Amino acid sequence: MDKIRIVLVNTSHPGNIGGAARAMKNMGLAHLYLVEPEDFPSGEARARASGADDVLEGAIVVASLDEALAGCSLVMGTSARDRRIPLSLLDPREAAEKAFTQLDDNIEGxxxxxxxxxxxxxxxxxxxxxQFHIHIPSNPEFSSLNLAAAVQVLVYELRMAQxxxxxxxxKMRKFEASSMLNEQxxxxxxxxxxxxxLEQVLIEVGFHDPNKPRHLMARLRRLYGRAGVSKLEMNILRGILTETQRSLRGENPTRSNDDV
Structure with missing residues (x-):
């Protein structure tokens, strides 16, 4: 990601610069080039960056696109409009693949x-x-994205490819707070x-008649088999059954669901 730069041309709203900087830092990019921004540095850009101040402070402001692209061997430009001049067209995912293919091939620049x-x-x-034209396949009836949102889409795809x-x-797995053992x-x-x-409780509450089973337990076995019950979840389910039986006997509950 250190060899990838985001170039914003003649940005008019400083908030979009800050939003782009935030999107970049979220996805692990740091190199921001600004070609003739209308208002930068700006307090509004810093506010919208929401902590990505280092990206803003490291931004390189230049007077021309040629300066921003110096040292680049692969340049991809974004646009929501059709053009008369044909360019090789990529969607954001393909653009990310193109970028990392070049990185994998160790091409200089x-x-x-x-x-x-x-x-x-x-x-x-x-x-x-x-060399390439990137088009975000948005709603054709309202296709123009906010600048910072467009940056977010592309840097997200870069992050996924990386x-x-x-x-x-x-994606992250969610762990319960108790112990790793209970996730088994x-x-x-x-x-x-x-x-x-479970069958005993269903009989006690009158939901299940063992003399007329109607495949109930077999269907419940398939249901729980698909769920992939963990040890912690099993403790919860057994606790529910136990407290149901206590309630049927008129006994006070032994614990609340906050204990599981």
């Missing part, structure tokens, strides 16, 4: 993703400086004891 003005995007002349290449997970699946013996307990 940086990679630039270029974003145009809020009101008119990149000019045809500026797009000619790009994680996949590194073999790192793209319930054993076959534990499941069998649970089904015996």
């Amino acid at each position: 940086d990679i630039a993703l270029v974003f145009g003005r809020e009101h008119s995007g990149l000019t045809n002349e500026e797009l000619q400086r790009c 994680l996949q290449r590194a073999g790192e997970p793209t 699946p319930a054993s076959a013996d534990e499941m069998e004891r649970y089904f015996e307990h």
Whole structure:
């Protein structure tokens, strides 16, 4: 990601610069180039960056697109409008793949993703400086994205491509606060004891007639089999059954659900 730069051309609203900086830091990018921004540095940009101050402080302000692209061997420009000049068209995911293919091949030079003005995007002349044209497949009836939102879409795809290449997970697993042991699946013996307990409670509440089973327990076994019950979840289920039986006998509850 250190060889990828985000280039914003002639940005008119400083808040969009801050929003772009925040999106970049969220996804692990740091190199921001600003071509003739109308208002920068700006307190509004800093406010919208929401902690990505280091990206703003490290931003390189230049007077031309050529300066921003110096040292780049792959340049991809974004646009929501059709152009008369044909360019190789990529969606954001394909653009991320293109970027990391170049990185994998150890090709010298940086990679630039270029974003145009809020009101008119990149000019045809500026797009000619790009080898590829990136189009975000948004709603055709309302296709123009906010500048910072467009940056977020592309840097997200870059982040996903990076994680996949590194073999790192793209989603986090949620762990219960109790212990790793409780995240282990319930054993076959534990499941069998649970089904015996469940059937007994269903009989006691009048929901299940063992003389007319109608495949109820077989269907419940399939249901719980699909769920993949953990040890912690088994404790919760057994606790519910136990408290149901206590309630049927008119006894006071032994614990609340806050204990599980």
